[in-house]
Amino acid sequence: MILDQAPEMKTSQRTDASVQLRAVPYPYRAMLAICSDLDETPDRHVYWEIVRFLNTTAETAMGPGVGLEVGNTIYFDMPPDQFAYWNTDDAGREMIRALIRSGHVDCLHSYGDLATTREHAARALDELARHDCRLQVWVDHGTAATNFDPDIMQGHGDEVGHEAYHADLTTDYGIQYVWRGRVTSTIGQDVRPRLRGIFDGAHPVASGRTLLKEAAKHRLARAGNAKYAMHGPNETLRHATLRDGRGVYEFMRCNPHWGGVSSCDQGRHIGKVLTPDMLDHLIEREGTCVLYTHLGKVDDPRMPFGEDAVRAFHRLADAFHSGQILVTTTRRLLGYRRAVREIDVGSVIDDKGLHIEVTTKAGTASSAALPAADLAGLTFYVPDPTRTHMTVAGVAVPNLKRNASDHTGQASVSLPWPSLEFPTR
Numbered sequence: 001m002i003l004d005q006a007p008e009m010k011t012s013q014r015t016d017a018s019v020q021l022r023a024v025p026y027p028y029r030a031m032l033a034i035c036s037d038l039d040e041t042p043d044r045h046v047y048w049e050i051v052r053f054l055n056t057t058a059e060t061a062m063g064p065g066v067g068l069e070v071g072n073t074i075y076f077d078m079p080p081d082q083f084a085y086w087n088t089d090d091a092g093r094e095m096i097r098a099l100i101r102s103g104h105v106d107c108l109h110s111y112g113d114l115a116t117t118r119e120h121a122a123r124a125l126d127e128l129a130r131h132d133c134r135l136q137v138w139v140d141h142g143t144a145a146t147n148f149d150p151d152i153m154q155g156h157g158d159e160v161g162h163e164a165y166h167a168d169l170t171t172d173y174g175i176q177y178v179w180r181g182r183v184t185s186t187i188g189q190d191v192r193p194r195l196r197g198i199f200d201g202a203h204p205v206a207s208g209r210t211l212l213k214e215a216a217k218h219r220l221a222r223a224g225n226a227k228y229a230m231h232g233p234n235e236t237l238r239h240a241t242l243r244d245g246r247g248v249y250e251f252m253r254c255n256p257h258w259g260g261v262s263s264c265d266q267g268r269h270i271g272k273v274l275t276p277d278m279l280d281h282l283i284e285r286e287g288t289c290v291l292y293t294h295l296g297k298v299d300d301p302r303m304p305f306g307e308d309a310v311r312a313f314h315r316l317a318d319a320f321h322s323g324q325i326l327v328t329t330t331r332r333l334l335g336y337r338r339a340v341r342e343i344d345v346g347s348v349i350d351d352k353g354l355h356i357e358v359t360t361k362a363g364t365a366s367s368a369a370l371p372a373a374d375l376a377g378l379t380f381y382v383p384d385p386t387r388t389h390m391t392v393a394g395v396a397v398p399n400l401k402r403n404a405s406d407h408t409g410q411a412s413v414s415l416p417w418p419s420l421e422f423p424t425r
């Protein structure tokens with residue numbers, strides 16, 4: 001017998017008390033992706049050592065790795081003194097391809113400063129496709145001609161008729177999430193905007209200025225300003241339309257440093273960003289963070305992260321391994337946020353107890369269907385996990401996780417969150 005069923009309603013609007021979506025995957029309280037632009041990374045050795053330190057527990061130049069899940073970016077056409085796909089050697093290119101396939105290189109950071117035409121973009125995409133390397137996230141870089149943002153990032157990538165126009169090729173290849181220069185100082189997205197944590201009593205003038213700037217962005221957003229529209233709702237993701245009419249998801253990044261969104265956005269200063277206070281605020285807010293930084297900007301290529309940075313990553317690793325902050329790649333975090341927005345959830349009581357029915361929308365011309373992998377981690381509070389089962393698009397979930405009560409005192413069920421597998425070379 002069907003007791004209640006509301007498949008057409010969005011989860012967030014449901015009044016049904018028996019199934020409630022948890023904000024982040026159990027048991028975590030918050031979610032964070034380090035979204036690092038690779039600018040000024042000296043060479044493939046530094047790139048590899050950073051990736052290895054962050055993603056494995058192997059011995060590195062900075063001691064044992066912290067065993068997190070952290071992605072990285074890549075671009076193609078750059079001046080010869082900078083690490084980039086075309087600049088590095090065959091071993092470097094093979095490394096990048098292996099990391100793209102494993103999900104540890106997850107963002108295209110434009111096509112590079114020297115990519116000025118559609119042909120540059122096509123050459124890079126052909127190379128990626130030829131090796132079956134799929135990227136879905138785009139991040140504008142500096143003032144590269146291939147950027148998408150017309151204002152701050154001075155891009156022409158989506159301007160039909162411009163020699164740098166490539167949005168059709170790039171979205172057909174698979175890019176669907178784009179970053180166009182939006183950075184916030186607010187710690188924690190996907191929760192109500194709150195400016196606490198920006199002001200730092202030790203740096204009253206500079207942090208006061210940052211606080212006022214952020215407050216102004218929120219005011220402008222409320223007044224209908226397009227440039228700061230994302231700051232108003234404080235959501236990581238929104239639908240956006242490129243200038244050629246193509247639909248994408250746009251995302252916002254965060255640099256919560258008291259000095260402002262461009263302050264300490266580098267590997268050499270990451271210890272001043274991932275502070276105990278910042279992590280505590282993020283946990284307490286139960287928010288999302290796509291952290292804006294440039295980990296390849298380092299002082300010593302032989303030891304890319306100094307003591308302070310190493311301590312910061314250990315701090316973050318403690319928050320992850322103790323079940324406080326789910327640290328993952330940008331691509332995975334964005335997929336999770338998309339799933340939260342787009343799933344429909346219904347529930348019925350049947351002979352086995354509570355039956356949660358998750359369905360996703362079919363793809364459209366401007367947006368591919370949500371991949372099943374993006375449902376990973378979805379967690380629902382339920383009265384009795386042992387008497388709960390779930391179907392996704394009508395198919396039973398065989399490995400549903402049944403979770404004990406969390407800090408709210410509620411039990412839950414969740415879809416597993418598998419870790420990425422680091423490539424062996």
Ligand SMILES: [Zn+2]
Nearest residue numbers: 037039141142
């Ligand atoms: Zn850049």
